[in-house]
Amino acid sequence: MEFEAVIGLEVHAQLLTNTKIFCGCPTKFGAEPNSQTCPICLGMPGVLPVLNKKVVEYAMKAALATGCEIQSMSRFARKNYFYPDLPKGYQISQYELPIALRGHIDIPVEGGHKRIGITRIHMEEDAGKSLHEGIAGASHVDLNRAGTPLIEIVSEPDMRNSDEAVEYLKRLRAILMYLEVCDGNMEEGSFRCDANISIMPKGETKFGTRAELKNINSFRFVQKAIEYEIKRQKALIMDGGKVVQETRLWDTQKNVTVSMRGKEEAHDYRYFPDPDLVPIEISPEWIEDVRKSLPELPAQKVKRFTAEYGIPEYDAEVLSVSKALANYYEETAKLSGQSKAASNWIMGDLLRFLKEDDREIEESPVTPKHIAEMIKLMDDGTISGKIAKTVMEEMYKTGKMPEDVVKEKGLVQVTDTGAIEKVIDEVIAENADSVAAYKSGKDKLFGFFVGQVMKKSQGKANPGAVNELLKKKLAG
């Protein structure tokens, strides 16, 4: 039987505010345990939480950027459960009246785009951190993270395979990073993902029972965990078994998902409106103010790059992955006046170098100015495209400007016809057999001669001149 997977994703994104959602404690990552706490986030009796306005604004930005409808009235609710890292015994979240509903993100699929629905976005506080490892007979609790503002973005169950899920997550993360409301750091937990996965026979419309995968902290793990889970459920059903609704964890060591059954209470959160926090009323004027503050988003950038710079959509997509890379490209295109060449050098060479060294574009020793000047050197014939490859590598290694690299390494292109002729004569003399074959009609050998000449000149001969002179000499 052929099966189809049904995937819905819940993303928790930590907001880049200076302070926590309901108190003035700082939210900096990596501080001494419990040093960034106060009576409010410690859950002392009698304290009163007050909502950070920036949290509302950031949530509104995320909502508008994903096409959601911001609700004119929303409020906070208490989600009740016991865990040592939740000092109040409840998490302040939103339940029946979240700040935004019904949005979407478009992802590329073969032959076009697919729209992934967003059910809702709501604001909530993060819990603290429980530490278990290497501690005998106890757990340790650090409440620095307790009260850090989060938005939870819940998707519709619109994805059908792991590729779509990863594509959706990448796009959502890029949007939040463009908005500068979240740093997108998955390792530090600023962008966390839970996945609901079920399978059903192909063509069926009724979803199967789902399993929930918790806290998967990299795109690679999302991909692997979903693929594993689909395989597991298929095997289970083919064996006549049944999928049980449960929470599972991705084991990064063994590459399997593991049931958390037994370690978890039945969900009975007894949500109710938080009496300490008054409702949030959002006027159309406020929404418009926030809308006006939105930056150009990835999808708009792709459109503009293809229109303005004449580069293919694929290139525009790659270059719009982050705001920093998009800015880098635009600067290079403007400085060089050659948008296509700029895109080729960045995508083909620079991004490969950076990836090999696990560096971000911000850390690139090659600046837009480097590439632009190099393109100019190619334009005025000082260097050939082949030499430019060497120059690029050298610029990346040393950070030197292309003129200096060319001078120091003696890479200036040879356009002196006398010098080129001399090389050609040598090649002809050394390859008498091939010359004879060429003259008897084997035209294809021409490329061989070009190659030989370029090799002898160490790539410095001007290819145009080589072609022209070689034709003349071989005809003679």
Add this chain to the structure above:
Amino acid sequence: MTLTIKEVEHVANLARLDLAEGEAERFKGQIDAILSYVEKLKQLNTDGVEPTSHAIPVNNVFREDNIMQPLGQERALANAPDKADGCFRVPKVVE
């Protein structure tokens, strides 16, 4: 409206209460009394009354995103029954 003993035990479990012998029965009676009072409120005609979550007509109370001096580790842990390495020390949560 009356609760079953099972429901009382469930609520006790959610609240992490250990009920002693006979307590479930005793609390069942008390909770039933409260619930029947709520039942009485339900008889009120509330047609045309908006569902209310807050008693005062106030919305949008915000603070600006400015850092306040936190308590600091030492004071935060001052009342903890048990602590270690700058953390609250609690019974082991997972095996």
